Amino acid sequence: MSSDRRVDNGSDERGTPMMVVGALVGGVAAYLFHAWGGRELGPDAFAPIGVMWTVAFITVAVWYLPLEQWVTREVTRRNRPFGGGRVLLLGVMGTATAAAGLATGWTLPSLTSRTGIHVVQMLVLILGHGCFWTGKGMLQGRGRYGRVGWMLCVEGLVRLVVEGLVLSAGGGAVGLGWAMAASPWVVFVFFFRAGRWVWDGSALGGGMFVRRYVLGAAAAHILVAGAPLAVIYMGGTASEVGLVFVVFVLFRPPLTLMYSLQGRLLPPLVRMVGRGEDEPLRRLAARLWVGAVGLVLLAAAVGYLAGPGVVRLLMGSEFVTSSAVAALVASGTVTAAGVQLVGQTLVALSRTGSLAAAWVAGLAVAVVVIWLSGWGPTVSVAVGFWVGEITALMVVGKMALSRSTLRTTGG
Numbered sequence: 001m002s003s004d005r006r007v008d009n010g011s012d013e014r015g016t017p018m019m020v021v022g023a024l025v026g027g028v029a030a031y032l033f034h035a036w037g038g039r040e041l042g043p044d045a046f047a048p049i050g051v052m053w054t055v056a057f058i059t060v061a062v063w064y065l066p067l068e069q070w071v072t073r074e075v076t077r078r079n080r081p082f083g084g085g086r087v088l089l090l091g092v093m094g095t096a097t098a099a100a101g102l103a104t105g106w107t108l109p110s111l112t113s114r115t116g117i118h119v120v121q122m123l124v125l126i127l128g129h130g131c132f133w134t135g136k137g138m139l140q141g142r143g144r145y146g147r148v149g150w151m152l153c154v155e156g157l158v159r160l161v162v163e164g165l166v167l168s169a170g171g172g173a174v175g176l177g178w179a180m181a182a183s184p185w186v187v188f189v190f191f192f193r194a195g196r197w198v199w200d201g202s203a204l205g206g207g208m209f210v211r212r213y214v215l216g217a218a219a220a221h222i223l224v225a226g227a228p229l230a231v232i233y234m235g236g237t238a239s240e241v242g243l244v245f246v247v248f249v250l251f252r253p254p255l256t257l258m259y260s261l262q263g264r265l266l267p268p269l270v271r272m273v274g275r276g277e278d279e280p281l282r283r284l285a286a287r288l289w290v291g292a293v294g295l296v297l298l299a300a301a302v303g304y305l306a307g308p309g310v311v312r313l314l315m316g317s318e319f320v321t322s323s324a325v326a327a328l329v330a331s332g333t334v335t336a337a338g339v340q341l342v343g344q345t346l347v348a349l350s351r352t353g354s355l356a357a358a359w360v361a362g363l364a365v366a367v368v369v370i371w372l373s374g375w376g377p378t379v380s381v382a383v384g385f386w387v388g389e390i391t392a393l394m395v396v397g398k399m400a401l402s403r404s405t406l407r408t409t410g411g
Contacts, residue, residue, distance in 0.1 A: 005271045010012060013281055014146065015143075015144065015145035015146025015147065015148070015149065016145050016146075016264060017149075018146040018149035018150065019145040019146065019148050019149040019152075019260075019261065019264055020149070020154065020261065021149055022148060022149030022151065022152030022153045022243070022260065022262030023152055023256075024150070024257070024385045025150040025153040025156055025157075026153065026155060026156040026199070026256075026260060027156075027158060027253045027256050027257060027260075028156070029155075029156025029159060029160050030156060030159075030249070030256070031111070031249075031253075031314070032160055033156075033159055033160060033163055033176075033179070034053075034246065034250075035267075035314045035315060036160075036163060036164075036167070036186040037049060037163060037176050037318070038238050038242075038246060038315050038316070039315065039316050040167050041172065041173060041176075042318065043238065043239045043242035043243060043318055043319065044238045044239060044242065045172065045173055046115070046173065046242055047112075047238045047239075047241050047242045047245075047313060048108055048111050048112040048118060048177075048363065049173050049176045049177065049180075050228055050241065050242055050245030050246070050249075051104075051107050051108060051228060051229070051232075051241070051245070052104060052108075052118060052121070052122060052125075052177060052180065053104045053144070053180070053245070053249070054225050054226070054228050054229060054245060055100055055104050055107065055122065056100065056122065056125055056126065056129070057178070057221070057225045057248070058102040058103075058116055058221045058222065058225045058226065059096050059099060059103075059126055059129075060096075060126075060129050060133065061217055061220070061221035061224070061225070061259070061282050062115055062214060062217045062218045062221050063092050063093075063095065063096035063099075063130075063217075064092070064129055064130060064132075064133035064134075065098065065133070065213075065215050065217055065259060066209075066210050066213035066214050066352070067088075067089065067092050067130075067133060067134060067137070067210060068134065068136055068137040068263065069137070069213065069262070069263075069266060069347050070088075070142075070206050070209055070210050071134055071137030071141060072135070072137040072140045072141045072266050072267065073209075073266065073270050073347070073348070073350075074141065074206070075137065075138055075140075075141020075142055075273070076267040076270045077270065077274070081134075081137075081206075083398035088207055088210060088239075092130070092210065092214075093127065093130035093134075096125050096126055096130060096289070096366050097123055097126045097130070100122050100123070100125075100126040101119050101122055101123050101126075104118055104119045104122040105119050107229060107232065108295065110232070111241070112173065113406075114173070114174055117174055117177070118173075118174070119235040121123070121172045121174075121177040121178060121180065121181045122177075122181075124181040125180055125184065126183045127180040127372065128181065128182075128183075128184035128187075129184045131184065131185070131188070132151075132155070132184035132185075132187040135151075135187040135188075135190070136151065136187070136263065137149055137263065138150075139190070139238070140263035140264065140266070140267065141267065143267065144286070145264055147190050148190075148263065150190065150354055151186060151187060151189075151190045152260055154188075154189070154190075155183045155184060155186050157181070157185070158182060158183045158186055159179050159180060159183040160179075161181040161311045162178065162179035162182050163176060164173075165180065166179060182334050186235075203209055209350055210352075212342050212352040212353040212355075212356050213347070213352040213355065213356065214237075215356045215360070216352065216355045216356030216357070216358070216359040216360065217356075217359070218322065219356070219359035219360045219362065220336070220339070220340075220359040220362070220363075220392070221362040222363060223336075223363045223366050223385060223388045223392075224252075224255065224336050224364055224385075224389075225248065226234055226273060227244050227245070227248050227382075227385060228241050228244050228245040228248070230370065230377070230381050230384075231244050231311070231377040231378065231381060234377040234380070234381075235377070236377040236378070239376055240378060242319075242323065243319055243320075243378070244377070244381060246311065246315055246319055247307075247311060247319075247321050247325065247326065247329055248311065248329055248333070250311060250314060250315075251303065251307070251326070251329045251330040251333050252333050253333075254295075254299070254333055254334045254337040255333050255334075255336050255340065257337070258337040258340045258341055259340070262340060262341070262344055265344050266344055266347060266348060267343075269281070269345060269347075269348035270348045272348070273348050273349055281345055281348075281349075282401060284345065285342055285400035285401055286344075286347045286400075286401055288338075288341050288342045288400075289338070289342050289393075289396075289397040289401065290333070290398060291338075292334075292337075292338025292339075292341060292342060292393060293338070293393070295334050295338065296331050296334050296335050296338065296390075296393070297331075298334075299330045299331045299333075299335075300327045300328075300330065300331035301327075302330060303323075303326040303327040303328070303329065303330025303331060304323045304324070304326065305323070306326075307321065307323060307325075307326020307327060307329075307330055308320070308322065308323055308326055309315050309324075310319055311326070321378075322379075324327035324379070324382075325378060325379060325382045328382040328383060328385065329382055329385065329386075330387040331386060331389075331391075332382075332385045332386040332388075332389040333389075335386075335389035335390055335392070335393050336389050336392075338393055339358065339359070339362075339389070339392045339393050339396050342393075342396050342400050343355045343358070343396055343399060343400070345400050345404075346396070346399065346400060354396075354399045355396065355399075357382075357399075358392045358395035358396035358399065359392055361391055361392065361395050362388040362389060362390075362391040362392030363388055364396070365387055365388050365391045366384040366385060366387060366388025366389075367384070367388075367389045368389075369383055369384040369387045369388070370383075370384035
């Protein structure tokens with residue numbers, strides 16, 4: 001027991017409930033941000049914020065989630081990421097920030113005349129998120145789960161406070177952009193008060209782990225969050241873009257919750273790998289996969305029965321969606337959360353290439369379905385999304401349950 005506690009580098013298991021609370025508060029705060037801003041501005045004026053949030057979500061998920069998982073894994077093993085991994089950290093942050101700025105400048109001109117200021121906001125936002133997710137990984141690897149929970153709470157609340165101020169002053173979409181940009185910088189309040197850090201060595205390499213994970217994450221989150229961009233590409237109107245964005249965001253909490261909490265699951269899995277516990281790891285992966293399949297079916301039923309009403313209740317009567325689209329999106333986001341959950345066993349083993357293969361397969365199937373369908377932008381994107389997520393869940397399940405894939409390597 002003492003050796004496990006020592007590997008945690010000073011961990012406090014009692015912080016787990018606070019981490020769950022932080023994930024829930026952060027998710028609710030995101031809901032309120034969109035509901036408040038959408039009601040005040042309406043679908044057309046709110047569309048630039050929807051696109052900005054989508055670009056930021058994809059950028060964070062593609063570049064910073066893999067980075068956070070690598071940092072968590074290395075700190076759990078008591079390696080210092082800022083040692084051998086400094087070039088990797090700076091390279092990922094620089095690439096992510098530049099890519100997000102370019103994507104914002106490319107997608108917004110058809111929706112707003114304020115593209116330039118939104119690009120500046122995006123640069124501030126993505127650089128801040130780089131610090132946020134790196135700090136989160138450091139705290140998780142050390143076992144400071146309660147501190148992570150508080151950080152998630154404060155980030156969401158800061159965004160809401162700034163939103164209230166700018167809306168009361170008539171700031172519009174530009175004001176909401178600054179509310180988004182300000183929130184991730186709260187990381188420095190928590191990270192620099194985290195106490196003394198103890199290391200056994202410096203992290204070496206990590207490039208292959210992150211590159212493979214980034215490839216999979218890119219496929220995964222184009223699939224998960226690229227719907228508004230796909231609607232733009234298919235010639236959808238600003239109202240359709242705003243509606244699709246809102247529907248996907250409102251049914252995304254299971255996946256957002258998984259992103260917030262996966263750092264709590266990864267350290268114990270890394271320790272299982274270190275102890276060579278192949279068969280227990282495979283059995284755990286099987287239980288996670290079966291549970292994910294059951295939740296997919298439940299989410300589809302809930303989305304079909306309650307989805308349209310939830311959208312109208314939270315966003316107002318201007319936002320109308322069908323039961324079928326709501327069911328597909330709700331079920332698809334739960335499926336994505338299931339893939340992410342089961343995939344943690346592969347991340348612990350440094351098998352990020354296998355995880356990437358599952359997501360690439362899902363995205364390829366989704367693109368084919370959308371390309372061949374003729375149901376209009378909204379329905380076509382929803383169907384393609386759902387089929388792609390189901391494909392990814394089947395593939396990752398096969399890999400995670402394979403004894404050959406889960407043979408530990410200590411890598």
